[in-house]
Amino acid sequence: MTFSKPSQALIDKTTGLLQSGMNARAFGEYGAPEALGDARWTDELILSTWYMAETGKLPEGLNHKTGKSDGGFDRLDFRYLPESEWLEHSEALDTTLDLNRRGDAKRRISIDIPWYGGGMSYGSVSLNVMMSRARAYAKWNSYMSTGEGGYPIELMECKENVITQVATGYFGVEEETIQAAPIIEFKYAQGAKPGLGGHLLAAKAGEEVAKLRGSVPFVSLFSPFPFHSTYSVEDHSKHLDWVETINPTALLAVKVSTPHDVDMVAIGSYYAGAHIIHLDGSYGGTGAAPEIAKKNIAMPIELAIPKVHKFLEKEGVRDRVTLIASGGVRTTDDIAKAIALGADGCVLGTTDLVGLGCTRCSNCEGGPSGRGCPWGLTTTDVELQEWVQPDWAVQRLDNLYSAMQYRLRDILRQLGLSSVTELRGRTDLLRYIGKEEAE
């Protein structure tokens, strides 16, 4: 069965119902759907994200801080100062993050919030979603990675805020898009499927996706693991040199998973010339991954950050590289905890999608319908993708980041810190809480 682009009236009806329904659930007019949520993304986390995306404010009466996974971020809390010592909540509380710490001749890039958008390829998500994220991050003077699937021409309007990703399949990688990007990201591995490469199922590799990737429509695309040109850290260095030749001013980011020797990988990347080391933990999102990989291979991000942070410190290079964490970072509190554990900032993916309506039903890969996400997020189906209209989506994400930045400032002021950079590595400001308190 083939579907065509829906009429405007149908788009209006469907989006109207979806948006009003999300608000009705988030504002408490109706309770949380009984089947909503899981241990990592509880119903309250999802609804609170919807609330923030709609209002730009923090919800009252919904836990917007933690899930119920009984470990990691969910068992950590902050050691806040007594209320009398809190700073004033104001815009003077600095949330900016510098991405180039090497002190070299490349771009000086500072983002207004200590997070940027993780790679979700065109194909894994629709163009509407991709554009909405790019525009929203541009509004916040931050960035969004293309993911591995090429660089749709429409993205050029946001090129100053788009990171070009080079991944193992080299899908859609062109000299032009490398030259256009202020940051180039080499993706070695993905937290949700470490060591397994990527896989775009045939149903989602439609005409436009295939064109951009230089492939045949509706044929499954495998992104191999690992880079076939990389057998050592020296080869990795050549990789970065290659990109530097094409775009001498771009910052170089290296995205890796979290194996046992992630600290060695990080230091190797630093000496190869990386400005940003991006660790992607095993609880991260994906458009499609073997279930066995999601939980069992490599380590959760909470456990990898301190390992790498301490090792880089020990090697004396910690202040010359930006350490970014992703893979299971859901909330502002997670971001702040990741920073306290030793990261400089974070990358978000699933949070953005939840803000746009994702219920984490796990049918992104196509599901039984083969059409992908019924909410229009992780799909290129010509009908379904229309359920996410860019103007609405940009506003949602803008609101979400506003609320998140507010919460981040709230955390900082209650810790007596005037800048997010002061929080880095401050494990003394964390406490590990008991199971009952966590729940």
Add this chain to the structure above:
Amino acid sequence: MSVVLESSGHLGESDVSSALTYEEFGAESARLGRQIADRYQRYEIETTEVDDVDPLPHRFLVEVGKIGLAKFIIKEMIHYRGQVDIILSRPCTYGVFSGPVGGFVPRPKLCVGCLRCTVQHPEFVSVLPNPDRLNLGDSYTTHGHIAAIDEEAKKGMVPVRGQGYRGRFGGPGFDGMLTDMSEIVRPSRDGIHGRELIGTSVDIGTKPMNLSFDSSGNLVGSSPRMFSIQVPFIFDVPPGDLGTRQMARILDSTSKRIDTLICLPAANVLDWEMDSANIVPVVPKSLPEMVSEFEAARLIELDGWDIAALEIARAATNALLGVRISFTDGWQERFSQAVNHGVEVIHLNADLHGRGSDGRFVSDLFKEAHMMLIDQGRRDVVTLIGSGGIVGADHVPKAVISGLDAVALDLPVLFALQGRSHGSMTDRGEVRGTLPRKMTDEWAEQRLANLCASWRDQLLEILGAMGIREVRRLRGEFGRSMIVRQLEDEAFAGIEGYVSGGPA
């Protein structure tokens, strides 16, 4: 110019006796290479999706308020008069509301839980988790494990889904163990796509720790006594009341098809005339002379350690002899004695939750057994097989990392065949299960073959991510695993309130 090269005799061809030119040598090499390549058959388990005969309860219940729906339809018909595509549009892409009377009689078996309907129409649509589904299994073999096994046995594929991990952080048992990966090391030059080249065969039996030769180059001393199976899992004696003749027949045919083993009580093997190379008769240690009845068996197990029984059995058969040792009090002593007396295969048994009588989990118990052999410098002299607590695909590599050569499957067989458990899921002897009435041997064999194919493919994923080319190299590779508790100790040390293992 013709250059004389050496004869192609070294390539295994004797009909070419004269010297070859460059051109002839090239052509001949290519021909022989092709011949060798054509002879090679990659091991694979043929899978075919099979229909359900007794499907699991649906994941979700879908409830639609009929009055609310009727009101909504009337409102839409008025508002969108004449716009049929809009009036007929439904909030489900999976067909839950696409039956003859639409949402008035929803089809919950098609629901995947996207929740779009209940968000879009909160006033009259509810989607609830199905309690019948959630009540499957127990605290160890959860409804999630059962659903995964069911899917794997149905499709024979690696379950792939979108979104990330949904469960708890770490956890007890195998959940507290993570496997490693490598950013650049791959199992073959084909990268992960070389996963087809990863070996999953394991050796069953004994190998001397070194070979000795006399001055003429002849092998002296002990030589390997072993055979190989193609996957690091075998079927264990069906627990409880599952050991019917039909079940034995199905396991027998499946094990032949995928080249593995099945353990069956020796009396059943005799009664049902099933003696064959893939069947491992489990002989009571009180009747060791019984081993002589099994001429085809390559491996025979005694159901407990007894030195006298071993001696009698050894005198009565040339098959490899194994001993089953339960993780009950004094197992280390029995284990050591069995090893010291030259037992070639030891089959370690825990309860179905993977616990020994002292409450320790099998990953620790398997490791202890493995390390005892390592410490004695005798690891390759004995094959270690283990049962108990293996109910997920990830448990196989984790058990092998813990020191086993192979695992034995028990409860997964019941759930692969869409059976239901009514008894204990802890004590082997107390397992009570029913199998689908419509089950045929052919259907059941395909379901089990699918399960094995899926688990083998998932093992390949794990090995591929590690850059390990054969499962035999994974055995006892503790360094390629990570224990969540240890990682937490390293990461959270010094954080207020953190104590090793975390506060209660």
